[in-house]
Amino acid sequence: MFHHAAGGYALQGTLCGSIGACGAIINLAAMDKENSHTKILTDLISWYSQCSFPTQRFDAIATYKNQVQKVAVSPLCHTSVSGWMVAANSSYHAKERKDRCAKVAAETVYQTMVMLNAYAEGKYKPLAAKLSPETESCLSCHGPKAADNAKGQMDCLSCHDDHTK
Ligand code: HEC
Ligand code: HEC
Known part of the structure; x- marks a missing residue:
C-alpha cells in the first residue's frame, strides 16, 4: 500500500x-x-x-x-x-x-x-516540543486566530525571511 x-x-x-x-x-x-x-x-x-x-x-x-x-x-x-x-x-x-x-x-x-x-x-x-516562538509569532498574524491566510505548523523561517524585522 x-x-x-x-x-x-x-x-x-x-x-x-x-x-x-x-x-x-x-x-x-x-x-x-x-x-x-x-x-x-x-x-x-x-x-x-x-x-x-x-x-x-x-x-x-x-x-x-x-x-x-x-x-x-x-x-x-x-x-x-x-x-x-x-x-x-x-x-x-x-x-x-x-x-x-x-x-x-x-x-x-x-x-x-x-x-x-x-x-x-x-x-x-x-x-514533541511546542512550536518555536518565531513560528508562533508568524501564526499570531497569519494563523487561524488572525488573518488565517497561511496553512501549516512547519518552521516558517526554514523557508521564509521574517519581514517584521
Ligand atoms: C504583525 C503581524 C505579522 C507578523 C508577526 C508576520 N506577518 Fe507576514 N504579513 C503580515 C501582513 C499584514 C502581510 C501582508 C498581507 C497582504 O499582502 O495582504 C504579510 C505578508 C507576508 C507574506 C507575503 C508577502 C511577502 O512579504 O512576501 C509572507 C510570505 C509572510 N507574511 C510570512 C510571514 C512569516 C514567515 C512570518 C514570521 C516570521 C510573518 N509573516 C510574520 C503580517 C504579519
Ligand atoms: C517548506 C517551505 C515553507 C514553509 C515551511 C513555509 N512556507 Fe510559506 N510559502 C512557501 C512557498 C514556496 C510559498 C509560495 C511563494 C510564492 O508563491 O511566491 C509560500 C507562501 C506563503 C504565503 C503567501 C505569500 C504570497 O506572497 O502569496 C504566506 C503568507 C506564507 N507562505 C506564510 C508562511 C507561514 C506563516 C509559515 C509558517 C507557519 C510558512 N509560510 C511556512 C514555503 C514555505
Whole structure:
C-alpha cells in the first residue's frame, strides 16, 4: 500500500513517506470523537521535524553505524534527506543514505507505537516540543486566530525571511 511513499511520495520529496504510512495506522487505531488521531499525528509530525536523524536505536542491525546526525527541520522528505546528504557528504543513491532512511522509518514507527500504546492505556501525552516562538509569532498574524491566510505548523523561517524585522 505504501510503496509509492518512497522518496517523499513517488520521488517528489514531499511528505516523508514514513509519516504518511504511520499516519494511516494512527488513523486506524486512534480515531475517536476527541480527534485523537489528528492530535497524535500532529505530534508525530512535530516530533519528526525536531528529531536528529538517524538515531542509533537500530545500529545493531544496520550496515552503517554511528552515522552523521542532522535535524530533519521539517516533515518534508526534501528538507530531511537533502539536509542529511549534505551534512554527511552523501548522495541519494548511496547505500548509506538508504540505511539512514530505513532508520528514519524505523524510528518513526517506534515513536508511533509509543504514542499508540500510551493512547490505548489512556496515558497519551504529546511528545514533541511546542512550536518555536518565531513560528508562533508568524501564526499570531497569519494563523487561524488572525488573518488565517497561511496553512501549516512547519518552521516558517526554514523557508521564509521574517519581514517584521
Ligand atoms: C504583525 C503581524 C505579522 C507578523 C508577526 C508576520 N506577518 Fe507576514 N504579513 C503580515 C501582513 C499584514 C502581510 C501582508 C498581507 C497582504 O499582502 O495582504 C504579510 C505578508 C507576508 C507574506 C507575503 C508577502 C511577502 O512579504 O512576501 C509572507 C510570505 C509572510 N507574511 C510570512 C510571514 C512569516 C514567515 C512570518 C514570521 C516570521 C510573518 N509573516 C510574520 C503580517 C504579519
Ligand atoms: C517548506 C517551505 C515553507 C514553509 C515551511 C513555509 N512556507 Fe510559506 N510559502 C512557501 C512557498 C514556496 C510559498 C509560495 C511563494 C510564492 O508563491 O511566491 C509560500 C507562501 C506563503 C504565503 C503567501 C505569500 C504570497 O506572497 O502569496 C504566506 C503568507 C506564507 N507562505 C506564510 C508562511 C507561514 C506563516 C509559515 C509558517 C507557519 C510558512 N509560510 C511556512 C514555503 C514555505
